[in-house]
Amino acid sequence: MQTNCEDPVGGFECMMAALLLRRDKKSTAAHLKSDLNRTDNSSGVRQLQELLDSVLNPEKPPADTEALDWCKCLIAGEEGFEEFCKTVRSYDNATLCGLVWTANFVAYRCRTCGISPCMSLCAECFNNGDHTGHDFNMFRSQAGGACDCGDSNVMRETGFCRRHRLRTGENVPSVPRDLLLMSEMVLPRFIICIIQYLRDGYTEPDTSAERDLQKVLQQLEPQITFLEELTKMGGAMRTVLTKILTNQQTFKDLSMGQEENVFAKKNYENYLSALKNSGLVSVEEKAQTGAAEPTRGSETGEDQDGQSIGQRKRVKLSSSTKDPSIMDSLKHKCFLEELLFWTIKYEFPQKMVTFLLNMLPDQDYKITFTKTFVQHYAFIMKTLMKSQESDTMSNRIVHISVQLFSNEDLARHVTEECQLLDIMVTVLLYMMESCLIKSELQDEENSRHVVVNCSEALLKNNTYWPLVSDFINILSHQSVAKKFLEDHSLLMLWMSFVSFFQGMNLNKRELSEHVEFESQTYYAAFAAELEACAQPMWGLLTHCKVKETQEYTKTVVRYCLETLQIWFDAIGFVDELAPNQVTFHLPLHRYYAMFLSKAVKCQGLDLESLLPDQEMLMRIMVHPLQIQASLSEIHSNMWVRNGLQIKGQAMTYVQSHFCNSMIDPDIFLLQVCASRLDPDYFISSVFERFKVVDLLTMASVHQNTALDGEQERPMLEGALTFLVILSSLRIHLGMADDEILRAEMVSQLCMNDRTHSSLLDLIPENPNPKSGIVPGSCSFEEMLSAVADFKAPVFELGGSMQQGMYTPKAEVWEKEFDPIMVILRTVYRRDVQSAMDRYSAFLKQSGMHTTGNPWPPYKERTPLHPCYKGLDRLLHCKTLHIVIFTLLYKIWLDHSNMSEHVLCMVLYLIELGLDNQVEEDKGDEVRPSEHCHDSWFPGTNLLSNLHHVINYVRVRVPETAPEVKREREPPASTSAEASNFGQAQVFSLVAERRRKFQEIINRSSTEASQAVRPKSSSTRWVPPGTPPQLVTEILEIHESMLSLLIKLHQKLSAKQNSLSATWLEDMDANPNRHAHGDGITAIERILTKAATRSHQSKRSIQEICGKVFPPVAPKKNSPTAKKTMDKEERRQRARERQQKLLAEFASRQKSFMETAMDVESPDTEAAMDLGASEVKESEVLYDCVICGQSGPSTEDRPTGLVVLLQASSVLGHRCKSDEAKKLPTTDEERIYPADTCGAAHDVRLALMQSFFKDSSCLQSVSIGWDGGVYVQTCGHTLHIDCHKSYMESLRNDQVMQGFSVDKGEFTCPLCRQFANSVLPCRPGRSTEVVSWHMPSNKKTSVLVKEVEDLQEQLGFFPTESNLSKEMELVIKDIKNTTQRKYMDYGKNPGSPDNDFLFMYSVARTNLELELVHRGGNLCSGGASGAAKRSCLNQLFHVLAMHMRLYSIDSAYNPWTRLTQVAPSRDNCLDDERPEVPMLFRDCPSLLIIFVLTMPQPLRKEHFICLVRMLYNLQYTQALAALSAKFSPEERQAWSTSGTLKKVMEISPSLPYCCFVLYPRALGYLYHPIICCPVRLLLLFQEFSGLAGCLGLLDPAPQPSNPMYSASCLDWTVSAFDLMSQWCSEVTGLADTQTLLVQDLQWASPHLLHLPDNYNTIFQYYHKKACTACKKVPKDPALCLVCGTFVCLKGLCCKQHGICECVWHSQHCGAATGIFLLINASVIIIIRGHRFCLWGSVYLDAHGEEDRDLRRGKPLFLCVERYRVLEQQWVSHTFDHINKRWGPHYNGL
């Protein structure tokens, strides 16, 4: 307590501080504040410092919040912190929202309003702004973000919300000086205190450090939260904080610690060592040591354990151009800098991040913070790479960086002032350098190229993405991108970065063994190329679109070529590829290609000026071509030993997200090469790469050293298809963006109908922006409506739910279907077939082509851009023509491995050649004619070569070939051509290509220094294996391409002379007529084109057609040839046959079911005949669906109905009102469950139980409204013993489809409907029915007596038999179906009274449900679909058998009291409680009890007697209820006026129940028993109809006058006496009024009424707290029956091992639940132990679901779907209609 102080003043102040500490904080604060406001405030300042010294002591644990309380008080002054906050907030001058959110927050993005693609809005700002008609979506934040409202750098002002549009800042008064004075003085101390805690808590992460870091952060939480609170006070406070955080002087003063504070010194040391350990030095220190060596130290340490990660040795680059100052040094000059340093060091704690981001609306802060962030960029990367939680950290980094770099001004500012670009590129380079390995491409030993290792964590986990995404983000700003493109050293650096990916993930073809382990590194490789290489490329390309930017493109192209040259040298590539290798990653090629394309297309540059020499072009062509050949190899199963992953690569390469960054640039580059290189060279290279050179011989037999037999055909098809694609694709060769978009769209739609979103996903993003807001281009939506028709979503009953689909318009099929584009874009091979199937279906339907299978249509191409004209020379070169000729010849002769597809592609190439003529190249020097195959054709023009006749060809064949024998005789004819066959007709593609190569090399070798190269090539290309014995043979041909075409025409049409000599004249000139058709059409079209374009061809055609051909060689029938030719056709036919079979089977099954249904209820059938009073004597027969036998159900071998028992609360959820309850969407709205049928009955029973004898109560009501058991059947019957063995077989079956056999579940063997029990059928004859119709003329009183006697009969116990056993079993099943609590309503659980009540209530439940299924009315429903499912007849029988086991105590038999006037017994004698008075009893329940307990079968007259007596009671009850509702005056009037009749007149609306409901219930009971087709009438008619039917009235129709319900009364004793007796029972009882009024009328059950817009639900419920756990659930769900809000899957609300959703389904729906998953917009159904995803009732504007709200587009209620859902719920058909059920294990 005593300080050792000499200074009296100091001593005094010490005492003061101690004093102050003891004083109440508030008054101290007030006191200090006034001191500080004086002009001389030095003493105040001193006092404050002293106080803070003792309060803010970092040696105290941070958990001690005393210091925090002090700070709050000091800052706030006398008014208190809350009040202070409010005051400061009133000076908020911020014009930005700036709200910061973390992961999982729901935010919005509007593409219409956004300038930056990263723009986002908070829900409040979004809803308060006007975005009607905009392209916006809602999304769930992944990394966190901040609201941009009010920031015109990022979004258009029109999108600002009302609050931020007003620019509130301008009218806010300026802040009074003294308000924040204390803050300015206290906060610096507070912040340094936090920093000291952070320094002190930091330990190097070696062992358990991670946990320590977390602990430090946890302890600091209150402090950081306080800082965050401060930022929320608005602009005024943020300004103060900014000043403090950025003030260098304060930092200098406080950072080292004052005076001799040992603690402060120590933790400053700690700070310095943390810096050092991060591989960083402060600038001063660096100046001292002068070396950058310390950084390397830590690196090598890391490398040693890093090497084990990849199997291959890492490579360290020795020389790197990076600037060490970027990587290694840091100096902190203000609090902000050190705070950020620690934020990074502690791996971005969420609270800190939020605090730092909350400050951003302050512009000064934003700039300083951005600079600080950039300064620490390298450090961030290093920390990220070491982090264990790199995913979380990545998100946090981006959360910050996206706020900084999305703003163009800011990005440009830091680019100019802080070298942002250099830093980013260097950091990226440095990062990738950490995982380099030696490339094995081409030359495994001597390669000097290095590539990234895709199996390293950095690539596998995508750790680099935050940095790459920052880079892409800043490149999107034009000013920044320009800086990048102008900086050559930066470009060089970037190209070397890109080259790290060139050739990565090399695949080597496995030739012998299947690969042991399928590496999945290809994911990493494709992702890396797309994100790290292609995305920045597309970013740069957007700024190279106009003439003015030509220079940029030129520079990029130059560096690309330079880097490519370096690459070729490094891998040691000369001219031959190392065999069996392929890499899909050639980013350098693709950069080059795309910049070339842009240069020509948009910048008007001359292609020639950007191209390298021929030699370089030849090299550039090799790798992309190898990929194309490999694609074909992979699809020809040549890479099977490499596993499935290689197919994955081939598919990814062409997939929509990758294609325009991969295959498209590759094809384009090949097209460029083809347009410049010698076409003969190019064509021969293609066939050589595809390994089909050996195949291209005219001999019938050949050797192939490179391919297996079965690979030849697919490889040949691949090569030809590739050539067709190459020469017809125009994506980068002249198509406009709109045309490309259209073509993409058409090809996707042709493959399949698509939903809007899947189409959007399938259209490549570049160069087509999908948003469609780019000026001048056609939008996605416009284009879509131009090419496609919308098919609205439909729900196929019993089938799946269709979504809204787009399908091609007819004219698109007719004119735009492009098979080539489809082939290019298909990921799955089956899609090509699907497109062709759809195409032929269209042709058939429109009558354009009805016979056989059409061929892919030929499509004319847009003209080539002049720069690429050279491409057409490909079609006009001798090499190609020889190939074509050879193939036509081989196809004609049915050589092996020729297919329809080959012919199709050949014809395609011919037609392309005819349509794309080359102007005669006169400039070309006269070619030296020593070409080895020059004598084949005279020139290069296809048109003139077509009719050129080839007479002899020399081939080399094996000795065993058929030609050898045949042609052994000396050649007979010696024409001019034949004489020099020695060299003329030899055709060798390989030799040709090599010769051409040599030629080019020789030409350019004069300039090129390396002349040695070609040598290596010739030695390497030696085919393996011993060459077979070949002999040279000469074939006599005498054909031209035209003659071969005509012969093929005959062959295809199987007609001799199929083309007459004059057919050309007969052809009509309309080419459209011939656009669609098969091969015959295609040949005719080609011949016509040739004839119209060349006279010579025309003459030649006429000549050939004029000749009479000898019959075509019968080779057509050769079985092997047939096999290959028609493979496709056969496949097609097989498909058709299969479909037909399936359809047939389905219809057979259906008709079987229908017939089965007809006999389902034999009683019905029999009863139908009763009208004719013709009775069949025959016994009822049942078909067993298992053994197929037909027979009666007997005591010994009973038959049963397949039934599904299910507990149901549908009835209990009915309400009085017919309108569905509204789902609450605000806090004010609520749903009250009290008015439901279930609740009302519960209340009534409880009330009765409080007054009356329990057993009597249990006979006076029905239960089963909630949790009743509903029984339904598919109508199929089976022997019960057959069923047992069926169940046994299911139990042994391992493959179970969602149902559990142990619970007795199975599917009907015939119709596959879900079922869980078997209801035994009553044996017997239909004649029994007769007794019902015997005329009755006994008097009512006699009948009453008879009934009484019958009731007295003791229940007779049926003899034990198989049947009775089964009946008891099914009763057990019924009981087990529902929960215990729905059966025990009595006071003594388990008493027989409970059981009795439950059993007759089952009957009631099923009757009531039948009524509901008929639409709540006997007149409207009729025999609905549900009627087929009901099995009331059999059910009643089983129930009656069971009920006979109970006997009613005759003393209490209600029948006596219903029919006799008896002196009232004194009930109270033996029981404290009386019996339930008759007027309180439920008549339908009584009726059911009577019917079920009387001996079976019941006679009709007795039944009618029951009905009549009960009707009297019901009528009296109605009157009593009416009187109970009367006012006293009315009651008085009634009792005086007298007759009942009069009452009816005054009150014509006598309670509805009396008219309709009661007889209706009776009608139902009556109906199943006697199966009389009830004539149904509406409402009142229903009553009279029923009354007549039931014998209450004279059945003869009375056309007269209104009918009174009173006329149905029939009393056997004095009505007055009886009624008085009933009334006397209730007089004097409490609650009489309540019990007298019985609710009988319930509206049909409804699900909750849902709002139209899903957003209304989502906004309210996604952040609503659960009432049970008070937390906002991660997966909120909503019960659509009652509106209860539950935590799906939440452990928080789990009880007894059951999650809340399942628990609720048990209580709300007796194990059936319908839940809407709020965050997914999807509905799930829970049924018992199973659940299924039902789908969504909310669809977007395109009729599509949006599961998980991924797209976030506005969703609207689909009323039809919701109705279907409700209908399935009410009809209990979830089990039948939904197929994909799975167990939920109580975990939902």
Ligand SMILES: [Zn+2]
């Ligand atoms: Zn906002």
Ligand SMILES: [Zn+2]
């Ligand atoms: Zn706003």
Ligand SMILES: [Zn+2]
């Ligand atoms: Zn908008």
Ligand SMILES: [Zn+2]
């Ligand atoms: Zn059977």
Ligand SMILES: [Zn+2]
């Ligand atoms: Zn069935």
Ligand SMILES: [Zn+2]
């Ligand atoms: Zn519910």
Ligand SMILES: [Zn+2]
């Ligand atoms: Zn909950």
Ligand SMILES: [Zn+2]
């Ligand atoms: Zn919960």
